[in-house]
Amino acid sequence: MSEQLLKGNVAIAEAAVRAGCEAYYGYPITPQTELLEHMSKRMVELDRVFLQAESEVAAINMVYGAAAAGMRVMTSTSGPGISLMQEGLSYIAGSEVPAVIVDVMRGGPGLGNIQPSQGDYNQVTKTTGHGDFHPLVLAPATIQEAIDLVGLAFDLAEKYRTIVFILADGAIGQMMEPAELPPMKPLSGKRPSWALTGAQGREKNIITSLYLGAENLEQLNQNLQTKLSTIQDNEVRYEEQYIKDAEVLLVAFGTAARVAETAVHNLRCGGLHVGLFRPISLWPFPEKRLAQLARQGKSFFVVEMNSGQMLHDVREAVGSTAGLQVPIIFFGRMGGVIPMPEEVEGEIRTWLTYKMGKEEIMPPED
Amino acid sequence: MPHGRIEIDTDRCKGCELCRSACPQDVIKLADDLNNKGYWPAVLLDPEYKCTGCALCAVVCPDGCITVYREVSGRTELLKKEARHHVRATA
Amino acid sequence: MATLTAEQEEVVYERPRALTNAHTIYCPGCNHGTAHRLVGEVIDELGIQERTILVAAVGCSSFAYNYFNVDACGAAHGRAAAMATAIKRANPDNIVFTHQGDGDLASIGIAETLHAAARGENITIIFINNAVYGMTGGQMAPTSLIGQKTTSSPFGRDVKLTGYPLCMAELLAGLPGTAYSVRCSLHDARNIIKAKKAIRIAFDAQIEGLGFSIVELLSACPTNWGMTPIEAKDWIRDHMIPYYPLGDYKVVEELKRKIERVRKQESG
Numbered sequence: 264m265s266e267q268l269l270k271g272n273v274a275i276a277e278a279a280v281r282a283g284c285e286a287y288y289g290y291p292i293t294p295q296t297e298l299l300e301h302m303s304k305r306m307v308e309l310d311r312v313f314l315q316a317e318s319e320v321a322a323i324n325m326v327y328g329a330a331a332a333g334m335r336v337m338t339s340t341s342g343p344g345i346s347l348m349q350e351g352l353s354y355i356a357g358s359e360v361p362a363v364i365v366d367v368m369r370g371g372p373g374l375g376n377i378q379p380s381q382g383d384y385n386q387v388t389k390t391t392g393h394g395d396f397h398p399l400v401l402a403p404a405t406i407q408e409a410i411d412l413v414g415l416a417f418d419l420a421e422k423y424r425t426i427v428f429i430l431a432d433g434a435i436g437q438m439m440e441p442a443e444l445p446p447m448k449p450l451s452g453k454r455p456s457w458a459l460t461g462a463q464g465r466e467k468n469i470i471t472s473l474y475l476g477a478e479n480l481e482q483l484n485q486n487l488q489t490k491l492s493t494i495q496d497n498e499v500r501y502e503e504q505y506i507k508d509a510e511v512l513l514v515a516f517g518t519a520a521r522v523a524e525t526a527v528h529n530l531r532c533g534g535l536h537v538g539l540f541r542p543i544s545l546w547p548f549p550e551k552r553l554a555q556l557a558r559q560g561k562s563f564f565v566v567e568m569n570s571g572q573m574l575h576d577v578r579e580a581v582g583s584t585a586g587l588q589v590p591i592i593f594f595g596r597m598g599g600v601i602p603m604p605e606e607v608e609g610e611i612r613t614w615l616t617y618k619m620g621k622e623e624i625m626p627p628e629d
Numbered sequence: 630m631p632h633g634r635i636e637i638d639t640d641r642c643k644g645c646e647l648c649r650s651a652c653p654q655d656v657i658k659l660a661d662d663l664n665n666k667g668y669w670p671a672v673l674l675d676p677e678y679k680c681t682g683c684a685l686c687a688v689v690c691p692d693g694c695i696t697v698y699r700e701v702s703g704r705t706e707l708l709k710k711e712a713r714h715h716v717r718a719t720a
Numbered sequence: 721m722a723t724l725t726a727e728q729e730e731v732v733y734e735r736p737r738a739l740t741n742a743h744t745i746y747c748p749g750c751n752h753g754t755a756h757r758l759v760g761e762v763i764d765e766l767g768i769q770e771r772t773i774l775v776a777a778v779g780c781s782s783f784a785y786n787y788f789n790v791d792a793c794g795a796a797h798g799r800a801a802a803m804a805t806a807i808k809r810a811n812p813d814n815i816v817f818t819h820q821g822d823g824d825l826a827s828i829g830i831a832e833t834l835h836a837a838a839r840g841e842n843i844t845i846i847f848i849n850n851a852v853y854g855m856t857g858g859q860m861a862p863t864s865l866i867g868q869k870t871t872s873s874p875f876g877r878d879v880k881l882t883g884y885p886l887c888m889a890e891l892l893a894g895l896p897g898t899a900y901s902v903r904c905s906l907h908d909a910r911n912i913i914k915a916k917k918a919i920r921i922a923f924d925a926q927i928e929g930l931g932f933s934i935v936e937l938l939s940a941c942p943t944n945w946g947m948t949p950i951e952a953k954d955w956i957r958d959h960m961i962p963y964y965p966l967g968d969y970k971v972v973e974e975l976k977r978k979i980e981r982v983r984k985q986e987s988g
Contacts (some may be wrong), residue, residue: 291856291859318797373796644748650950687733689908689909696731701728
C-alpha cells in the first residue's frame with residue numbers, strides 16, 4: 264500500500280469501509296459532510312447499508328437498531344448533531360451494543376460557525392448522554408492517525424460492547440495530507456450471539472436499557488462501571504516528546520497538539536527545556552502518567568481550542584499528587600480560532616520569565 | 630407605447646442574467662467591466678428607447694437591483710417632438 | 721439626446737423598504753433573494769413592518785435576518801415552526817413568519833412543521849423547495865426528484881433505497897388546522913407575480929387569524945445543480961413542476977371571502 268493525498272473526512276470514511284463497516288447512517292453538517300458523501304458512494308458500490316437519515320435524532324436511533332441487529336455500524340456528525348444524538352447514545356450505552364461515532368468539532372455554542380474547535384471535549388468525554396457512563400474517546404492529530412484509530416475504534420467497540428468516539432475537528436476533517444489506507448478487511452458475515460437476528464433454535468434476545476426495579480438497574484450500572492474500570496486499565500493511549508529533560512510539558516490533543524508540537528520545537532531551538540504530552544485516549548484519560556510526571560517536578564502548560572475543558576482533567580490528574588503545588592497554566596482560543604505557534608511560544612516565554620524572575624513556583628489555580 | 634428606463638445597482642448585481650433573459654425588448658446586456666464583487670453586472674443598453682418600463686426585469690431580479698421608471702402617460706408626444714427638434718437642429 | 725425629467729417619469733418598481741441595503745450572500749440566480757423581495761413587497765403593502773417577526777432557519781437562509789428590517793431570530797435546524805409558535809403566542813398581534821429550506825422544513829423539521837399546522841398555529845411559512853441541501857453543498861433532500869444525482873445520491877435517487885420525494889403543500893393541506901396551503905414557482909416573471917399574490921394571501925390569512933399558512937416556492941439552486949441561473953429556471957419548469965404541480969391546495973372559506981373583498985377593493 265502506498266501513500267496518497269487524502270482529505271480527512273474522506274480518509275476516515277474509507278478507513279471505516281476497509282475496517283468492515285456494514286452500515287452508515289448520517290446527516291449533513293459542516294465540517295464533516297464529505298464523510299457522509301463518501302459513504303453514499305462506497306457503501307452503495309459495495310452493497311452495504313447507507314442511508315441519509317431525516318435528522319441526527321433519527322440517525323442515532325438507526326445506529327442503535329443496526330447495532331442491536333449485530334452490524335458494524337457508525338455515524339458521523341458535528342457538535343450540534345452530538346447534542347441531538349445524546350438520548351440515543353445513552354440508550355446505546357445502557358443496552359451495551361457497540362457503535363462508532365465520529366465527531367468533527369466546529370465553533371459553538373449553538374449554530375456557532377464552521378471553523379475548527381475543541382468545544383465538545385466535555386460533552387463527549389463526560390457522558391454524552393444522561394446517566395452514568397463514559398464512551399471511549401480517541402483523538403487523532405493527523406490524518407494517518409485518524410485512519411489507524413478508525414479500525415481500532417470498531418474493534419474496541421465490539422470488544423467492550425460500548426460506544427467509541429473518534430473526536431476530530433474541522434481542520435482535520437477538511438485538510439489533506441499524505442496517508443496510507445489499510446487493505447480491505449473482508450466482512451465476516453457473522454453476528455454476535457446476543458444480536459437480534461430471529462430466535463431460531465435459541466432463546467430469544469432482548470436489547471433494552473429499561474430496568475424497572477432499582478436493584479436491577481443498579482446491577483446494570485455496576486456492570487457498566489466494572490467495564491469502564493477494565494477500559495481504564497487497558498486502553499489508555501498517549502504520545503510523549505522530549506519528556507526527559509523538559510521542565511514544562513505542553514499538554515494538548517488533536518489540532519492543538521500540532522500547534523503545540525511546533526511551539527515545542529521552536530522553543531527547544533531557543534534553548535528552553537519544554538516537551539509535549541499528547542493524550543490520544545481522552546477517555547480513559549492518561550491520569551496516572553500525568554501524575555507520575557508531576558511527581559518528577561514537571562509543570563504543565565495546557566493548550567486547547569476551547570475555554571479550558573481538558574484543563575480540568577489535567578488538574579484532577581495532577582491534583583492527586585498529594586502535597587505538591589504543581590503549576591498548571593492554560594492557553595486557549597475559542598470560536599473556531601486556531602492558536603498559532605508564535606502565540607503559544609510567547610505565552611510560555613512570558614510565564615517562564617515571570618517564574619524565573621520571581622523565583623517562586625506558581626500555585627495551581629483554584 | 631410609453632417610454633421607460635431602468636437603473637441597475639451594478640454593485641449589488643451578480644450577473645445572473647435573469648433580467649436579460651426576461652426583457653422582451655432585449656435592451657439589457659452584461660457590462661464589459663467587472664464590478665467590485667467580480668461579476669459582470671447587467672446594464673441597460675437602449676439607444677433606440679425601446680424600454681417600455683414593463684418591469685419584468687425587476688420582477689425576476691433575485692437581488693432587487695433594478696429600479697424601473699416609466700414616463701407619465703401623455704408625455705410620449707412631447708418626447709417625440711423634442712427628439713425631432715434635436716434631429717433638425719443637428720442636421 | 722432626449723431624456724425625461726423627474727416630473728415626466730414615475731417610479732414603477734423599486735426595492736421594498738422592508739428589505740435592508742445589505743448585499744445578500746446568496747448565489748447568482750438563487751431564488752431565496754426573489755422570495756425575500758416578494759415578502760418585502762407584501763410587508764410594505766400591508767404596512768406591517770413594525771409588527772413583523774422573522775424566524776430564520778438553518779441553511780442558506782440562516783442570514784435572512786440581515787436582509788429584512790424586522791425583528792428576527794435564528795432557530796435550530798428544523799425547529800423554526802416551534803419557535804414561531806412560541807413567539808406568536810407571546811404576542812398574537814405580531815405577524816410571525818418563517819423562511820425555511822427543504823432540509824429544514826421537510827426533513828429534520830417535519831414533526832415541528834406538521835404539528836404547528838395540526839394545531840392551526842397562526843403563523844406563515846415561506847418554504848423554499850430547491851430539491852437539495854444548499855448550504856452544505858448539494859446533498860439529497862426529501863424533495864430531491866427520483867433519479868436526481870446529488871452529492872449523497874451519486875447514482876441518482878433510487879426509490880427502493882430512499883423512497884419518493886415529499887409533497888409538502890399537499891401533506892399540510894390535509895390537516896384541518898391549515899388555512900392556506902399553496903405551491904408556486906419562481907422560475908419566470910409570470911409565476912413570480914402569482915407567487916407574490918399567494919404570499920399576500922398567506923399573510924392576510926394570518927392577519928385575519930384563520931390558522932396556519934404555507935407558501936411552497938419551487939426555487940433554483942444553480943450552484944448545487946451545476947447549472948447557470950437560466951438553465952436552472954428552465955429545469956424547474958421542465959422537471960420540478962411535473963412532480964410538484966402548482967396551485968392552491970387548501971383555501972378555507974373565510975379566506976376565499978377575504979380574497980374576494982380585497983380584489984373588489986383593488987379594482988376600484
